[in-house]
Amino acid sequence: MKKSIRKCLVALLTCSMAVSLFVGCSKEKGGTAPDTESSNVNNTEETGKIVEISFPTSWVGVSTNTEWFNDRLAAFNEQYKDKYKVVVEEIAGDQAYVDKMKVLYSSNSLPDVISAGGYNLIDPMKDQLKDLTDYIDADWKAANSEVCWNVNSRDGKIYGIPYSRQVIGYFYNKDLFAKAGITEPAKTWDEFFVQCDKLLAAGITPVSMDTADSGWLTSLILGAMVASTDEGEQFMNTSLPSNYNTPEFINAAAMIQKMFQKYTTSDAIGGKYENGASNFFMEQTAIIANGPWMVSDFYDTAMVEEGFADKIGTAMFPEGVMYNSGKIGFHIASKTEDKLNASLDFVRFLTSKESQQKMLEMTGDIPSDVTVTSDTIYPIINEVIENGNNAARNINDFQSLWYANVVDEISIQYPLLAQGEITPEKFAAALTKAAEKN
Amino acid sequence: MRVKKSMMLCFLLPCILLFALIYLIPMGIVFITSFYDWRAGGVFHFVGLDNYMEAFINDTRMHQALKNTGIWALLQSIVHVGIGTITAFLLARKRRGWKVLRTIFMIPNVISAAALGVIFLNVFNSKYGLINSFIGGITGKDFSKNWYFDQNTAFLTVTWSWLLYAGLVMILILAGVMSVSDDIIEAAKIDGASGFKIDLKIRLPLVRNILGTCVIISATSMLREFELIYLTTNGGPGITTLNLPLYLYKTSLTDNNYGYANMMGVLLIILGIFVVFTINKLFRMNESDY
Numbered sequence: 001m002k003k004s005i006r007k008c009l010v011a012l013l014t015c016s017m018a019v020s021l022f023v024g025c026s027k028e029k030g031g032t033a034p035d036t037e038s039s040n041v042n043n044t045e046e047t048g049k050i051v052e053i054s055f056p057t058s059w060v061g062v063s064t065n066t067e068w069f070n071d072r073l074a075a076f077n078e079q080y081k082d083k084y085k086v087v088v089e090e091i092a093g094d095q096a097y098v099d100k101m102k103v104l105y106s107s108n109s110l111p112d113v114i115s116a117g118g119y120n121l122i123d124p125m126k127d128q129l130k131d132l133t134d135y136i137d138a139d140w141k142a143a144n145s146e147v148c149w150n151v152n153s154r155d156g157k158i159y160g161i162p163y164s165r166q167v168i169g170y171f172y173n174k175d176l177f178a179k180a181g182i183t184e185p186a187k188t189w190d191e192f193f194v195q196c197d198k199l200l201a202a203g204i205t206p207v208s209m210d211t212a213d214s215g216w217l218t219s220l221i222l223g224a225m226v227a228s229t230d231e232g233e234q235f236m237n238t239s240l241p242s243n244y245n246t247p248e249f250i251n252a253a254a255m256i257q258k259m260f261q262k263y264t265t266s267d268a269i270g271g272k273y274e275n276g277a278s279n280f281f282m283e284q285t286a287i288i289a290n291g292p293w294m295v296s297d298f299y300d301t302a303m304v305e306e307g308f309a310d311k312i313g314t315a316m317f318p319e320g321v322m323y324n325s326g327k328i329g330f331h332i333a334s335k336t337e338d339k340l341n342a343s344l345d346f347v348r349f350l351t352s353k354e355s356q357q358k359m360l361e362m363t364g365d366i367p368s369d370v371t372v373t374s375d376t377i378y379p380i381i382n383e384v385i386e387n388g389n390n391a392a393r394n395i396n397d398f399q400s401l402w403y404a405n406v407v408d409e410i411s412i413q414y415p416l417l418a419q420g421e422i423t424p425e426k427f428a429a430a431l432t433k434a435a436e437k438n
Numbered sequence: 439m440r441v442k443k444s445m446m447l448c449f450l451l452p453c454i455l456l457f458a459l460i461y462l463i464p465m466g467i468v469f470i471t472s473f474y475d476w477r478a479g480g481v482f483h484f485v486g487l488d489n490y491m492e493a494f495i496n497d498t499r500m501h502q503a504l505k506n507t508g509i510w511a512l513l514q515s516i517v518h519v520g521i522g523t524i525t526a527f528l529l530a531r532k533r534r535g536w537k538v539l540r541t542i543f544m545i546p547n548v549i550s551a552a553a554l555g556v557i558f559l560n561v562f563n564s565k566y567g568l569i570n571s572f573i574g575g576i577t578g579k580d581f582s583k584n585w586y587f588d589q590n591t592a593f594l595t596v597t598w599s600w601l602l603y604a605g606l607v608m609i610l611i612l613a614g615v616m617s618v619s620d621d622i623i624e625a626a627k628i629d630g631a632s633g634f635k636i637d638l639k640i641r642l643p644l645v646r647n648i649l650g651t652c653v654i655i656s657a658t659s660m661l662r663e664f665e666l667i668y669l670t671t672n673g674g675p676g677i678t679t680l681n682l683p684l685y686l687y688k689t690s691l692t693d694n695n696y697g698y699a700n701m702m703g704v705l706l707i708i709l710g711i712f713v714v715f716t717i718n719k720l721f722r723m724n725e726s727d728y
Binding site for chain 2: 126405411421
């Protein structure tokens with residue numbers, strides 16, 4: 001008797017172990033989306049009426065868009081509670097988000113809706129992204145500026161739905177400028193460097209720079225320097241450039257090298273955006289290049305001293321250069337018709353006039369819909385928009401246009417350039433070599 | 439007790455299935471696709487040994503990554519294990535406070551790599567880092583060195599992130615040393631052996647297998663090291679601190695070149711097997727002197 005019970009137990013245990021193996025590996029019948037999120041989603045869909053869609057987002061934690069997104073998500077779920085449900089996966093950081101999407105892409109399991117914070121996923125993934133051209137009606141198309149559709153399209157097909165524009169110049173500390181005897185922002189790069197010398201003479205470190213991640217602060221200045229000529233402006237509006245061995249790029253790299261060696265903080269090499277921003281907030285540097293989403297931080301007394309925002313001025317880059325372009329928006333990779341419709345409704349909701357207005361008010365992101373305005377935004381944001389409207393040269397953001405591995409390469413080449421280990425020519429050659437790998 | 443073969447198979451089956459599903463099949467796929475040009479955008483065609491030829495002949499990054507990985511594996515096998523072993527033998531003498539010291543020595547091993555990376559970035563920060571402040575305090579002059587991003591110091595600074603923290607080695611060797619029979623030690627003492635001689639001639643040979651295990655663990659950990667490099671230098675400046683796992687990651691996720699990345703995966707597996715086999719032979723594992 002005892003022996004048979006033991007045998008039964010052994011058999012039961014063995015079976016349960018074997019079954020448990022397959023539980024985690026199960027996949028819905030006939031499904032085309034093998035990721036776990038989607039698997040759960042389809043089960044619900046088969047049994048109920050509510051269509052669930054997956055949306056991984058980096059709008060979490062300290063992201064400036066978190067509050068806006070939570071507000072919009074709650075509103076969408078409320079409005080469509082009998083029809084759709086959005087399953088949100090939180091991924092902290094844009095780079096981590098992009099990496100995750102690449103992994104999902106390689107296994108053909110992209111989520112229903114994607115928004116990569118402006119990173120270009122269209123070129124490497126467009127074979128799995130929905131061509132949305134036929135779903136965008138005339139009203140929807142007319143609501144957004146042409147530059148926004150351009151950056152989201154390839155060969156006449158729309159792969160992304162825009163929600164904001166990139167309008168980027170630089171911010172400067174008026175008090176520190178006054179202390180150095182500077183009355184207004186520089187009009188040319190020569191004048192810019194004269195002002196840097198004046199700031200140095202007054203004991204002020206001129207510019208916040210960084211090298212980590214994509215070297216965002218530094219690369220913005222680099223791009224603006226490149227775009228100071230007609231050829232450079234064209235280069236900065238070229239999608240996926242493969243040759244960086246151009247005179248304008250090499251000249252810009254030489255100026256960046258000079259800035260690293262003379263006009264920035266010692267923690268810029270290896271430093272992240274946060275280090276550069278922190279130096280500017282603590283008034284240790286006088287200039288920082290960035291977009292209007294930073295403005296809300298100028299009023300946040302947890303980060304800056306009371307009244308800090310009053311000291312801040314906005315400027316175009318020398319030679320009238322501004323980053324003024326569309327931003328890559330929402331992609332859809334749904335594999336079934338009902339999920340596609342749900343995803344379209346979700347994206348339509350997030351890019352509606354109401355959502356864009358809330359985004360402008362809550363985050364400072366400039367809407368892609370040029371008719372959206374607000375009286376309740378910080379005045380500094382309006383100044384940035386005004387600069388964008390008056391810029392002589394409008395260029396696109398390097399993260400949207402350059403190959404992802406070039407953006408990564410630039411970050412590991414900056415320290416070498418900064419320390420004089422490589423020449424600007426070698427810097428340009430290294431980026432060209434990285435681009436050629438694609 | 440006789441065990442039925444069918445019963446053995448029943449118990450082994452889950453493990454075999456698990457191994458096949460999670461390791462064997464993916465490893466097979468990695469091996470096969472390492473002979474393909476496989477990139478994002480649907481590119482997938484057979485290229486034979488092209489990936490391997492490119493890696494060994496033209497790819498300077500690959501050469502640097504292999505060199506760095508090799509140096510780190512060697513340093514870890516000798517210096518890291520050496521530090522852990524010496525510490526274990528010192529602690530085994532059970533002088534006052536040895537338990538506290540043992541715990542303190544283990545602390546870096548229980549901190550996550552992500553936290554360690556951030557800690558080290560701050561400790562070695564050029565502007566407000568502890569090291570620069572300390573040197574400045576001693577010399578009385580402002581000292582600024584960008585340890586992680588100066589080409590001359592980056593490799594050593596990254597190496598510092600793991601080389602000295604041999605808590606795991608120490609705890610394994612200590613367990614081995616403590617388990618050496620008192621009778622043998624007593625006999626050696628009666629024969630007039632000093633403490634140092636007992637350690638060198640009796641205890642050390644008796645823990646040879648554990649020492650070999652520690653060397654395998656330490657050397658192979660360098661074939662997997664990723665987080666600390668990614669979080670501190672990301673392989674830079676330039677390619678100064680690039681190793682194979684990081685290069686594999688970048689090739690796969692940044693360059694979207696999956697075939698070439700899988701070739702590196704195959705190289706890592708071969709390297710791992712080679713390291714385990716060589717150390718097994720060197721330490722004559724599974725053989726006993728006594």
